[in-house]
Amino acid sequence: xxxxxxxxxxxxxxxxxxxxxxxxxxxxxxxxxxxxxxxxxxxxxxxxxxxxxxxxxxxxxxxxxxxxxxxxxxxxxxxxxxxxxxxxxxxxxxxxxxxxxxxxxxxxxxxxxxxxxxxxxxxxxxxxxxxxxxxxxxxxxxxxxxxxxxxxxxxxxxxxxxxxxxxxxxxxxxxxxxxxxxxxxxxxxxxxxxxxxxxxxxxxxxxxxxxxxxxxxxxxxxxxxxxxxxxxxxxxxxxxxxxxxxxxxxxxxxxxxxxxxxxxxxxxxxxxxxxxxxxxxxxxxxxxxxxxxxxxx
Amino acid sequence: xxxxxxxxxxxxxxxxxxxxxxxxxxxxxxxxxxxxxxxxxxxxxxxxxxxxxxxxxxxxxxxxxxxxxxxxxxxxxxxxxxxxxxxxxxxxxxxxxxxxxxxxxxxxxxxxxxxxxxxxxxxxxxxxxxxxxxxxxxxxxxxxxxxxxxxxxxxxxxxxxxxxxxxxxxxxxxxxxxxxxxxxxxxxxxxxxxxxxxxxxxxxxxxxxxxxxxxxxxxxxxxxxxxxxxxxxxxxxxxxxxxxxxxxxxxxxxxxxxxxxxxxxxxxxxxxxxxxxxxxxxxxxxxxxxxxxxxxx
Numbered sequence: 001x002x003x004x005x006x007x008x009x010x011x012x013x014x015x016x017x018x019x020x021x022x023x024x025x026x027x028x029x030x031x032x033x034x035x036x037x038x039x040x041x042x043x044x045x046x047x048x049x050x051x052x053x054x055x056x057x058x059x060x061x062x063x064x065x066x067x068x069x070x071x072x073x074x075x076x077x078x079x080x081x082x083x084x085x086x087x088x089x090x091x092x093x094x095x096x097x098x099x100x101x102x103x104x105x106x107x108x109x110x111x112x113x114x115x116x117x118x119x120x121x122x123x124x125x126x127x128x129x130x131x132x133x134x135x136x137x138x139x140x141x142x143x144x145x146x147x148x149x150x151x152x153x154x155x156x157x158x159x160x161x162x163x164x165x166x167x168x169x170x171x172x173x174x175x176x177x178x179x180x181x182x183x184x185x186x187x188x189x190x191x192x193x194x195x196x197x198x199x200x201x202x203x204x205x206x207x208x209x210x211x212x213x214x215x216x217x218x219x220x221x222x223x224x225x226x227x228x229x230x231x232x233x234x235x236x237x238x239x240x241x242x243x244x245x246x247x248x249x250x251x252x253x254x255x256x257x258x259x260x261x262x263x264x265x266x267x268x269x270x271x272x273x274x275x276x277x278x279x280x281x282x283x284x285x286x287x288x289x290x291x292x293x294x295x296x297x
Numbered sequence: 298x299x300x301x302x303x304x305x306x307x308x309x310x311x312x313x314x315x316x317x318x319x320x321x322x323x324x325x326x327x328x329x330x331x332x333x334x335x336x337x338x339x340x341x342x343x344x345x346x347x348x349x350x351x352x353x354x355x356x357x358x359x360x361x362x363x364x365x366x367x368x369x370x371x372x373x374x375x376x377x378x379x380x381x382x383x384x385x386x387x388x389x390x391x392x393x394x395x396x397x398x399x400x401x402x403x404x405x406x407x408x409x410x411x412x413x414x415x416x417x418x419x420x421x422x423x424x425x426x427x428x429x430x431x432x433x434x435x436x437x438x439x440x441x442x443x444x445x446x447x448x449x450x451x452x453x454x455x456x457x458x459x460x461x462x463x464x465x466x467x468x469x470x471x472x473x474x475x476x477x478x479x480x481x482x483x484x485x486x487x488x489x490x491x492x493x494x495x496x497x498x499x500x501x502x503x504x505x506x507x508x509x510x511x512x513x514x515x516x517x518x519x520x521x522x523x524x525x526x527x528x529x530x531x532x533x534x535x536x537x538x539x540x541x542x543x544x545x546x547x548x549x550x551x552x553x554x555x556x557x558x559x560x561x562x563x564x565x566x567x568x569x570x571x572x573x574x575x576x577x578x579x580x581x582x583x584x585x586x587x588x589x590x591x592x593x594x
Contacts, residue, residue, distance in 0.1 A: 028330065029330065036406065040378045042417075116420070123411075
């Protein structure tokens, strides 16, 4: 698509009033305190060249909304930085974008379109704004807090293997390509937890980051890591699940016994570092706790 | 540089309180109504592979601050989406980033770092936030308004030729590599103008966009387009200057006679389209009015 065609298509998406109809160089956002997050996805690094464009759009927005979920924020809108490819990929991307904006009542605020040199991998950025947040930091865990995680872990990692050609069920592939940001749970949890973040790079590495930011040690019971029936059917490897990443579940520290559907998987204590056990039996720390080269402040 | 080294270096830059020390996945911005803008620069498209990394950092931030200037906003801070290259380029980029943040009292709010596949061109995004803005739209010009532009036009276009190897003076090269966002002038002008935008893609194309957004025609006198002595010495071609882009001057519509140092170069009238003359003698519209494939809402 040309830039003009692409922007015309964007104007048919739900626009935030701040967008001024996408007719200006800037947006004007007047929404009180804002939670702001930005994520860049790179073709060949964060998604496969063979991933459908609709799913790339979904995932690009979902990864940002997942960060808002971890702060208990309500999505206000997004900025999109998009490399035009002048082919059907653009239209399919717009379809996926429309789907996820509608699914989470999120509107477009603005963005930028660019043209890439021939053969360059696609690099896409979304910046998301959320309002009305309790905004627990990742650094607020207290000694004695339990570590909880929502949903199940490892499905997206298994889904990535399926996307690369390993046979497996569609629900695992969907977990990789269409992660569901936990916005409703985040809203409910945020006022009651001491620390919260989403699991993007791997359960273990993200738990280690929460412990380090909080100045504490964390011990995780692998036997308690929640697995889906689909994951158990194809693998059931808990250590692989806990280091695979792309789960977009919520990881939080709260007093043990808090009312929640989330699974209690560990405990914070004075000290530093992450230790693992399997229902009490010590387990050696794997060499890699997850995906190291991504994400920042 | 590794991601950890790069983020440690970012923490030595002036951080916005919203950044939470770059220790969280989100920033928390509580600054009242915000002007928001985002620009992506692509190596080989918006900058040359031979442009120094310091200057790329400067330009990446300057293009965004220029959009804030056109709204009369005070820079609040930026988000940076950065592709790590694991070589000296990263350190030089950080030096240029520190320079422009200091020059315009702008702080870092957050961002994302990614790794690119080998050989991929660098793609960098900055999102800038400004506060306290009068925020004139580009669509507010009225019939009878004069069209004004700040500074001189064409210097950056001539500077690009120098960057590509044509001999020429350093001040023109600097105009291309180190554009100066007109923040102080924007602050003064914004409450008094009917429409304002920055000149990024070319004076003529940006003036045509202002006229179209305002539902008016605009007539521009090429003889009045302000040229620097340096530009006159190497070329003096007014049509080339007016279509070259990268000027980052402010273009605004206001009643003729407004007190300003800016140059009056045209007039808005009922109708549509852009017409050119040279001190009264009609001039044919060039095939290209400027750089077409960039920028959006």
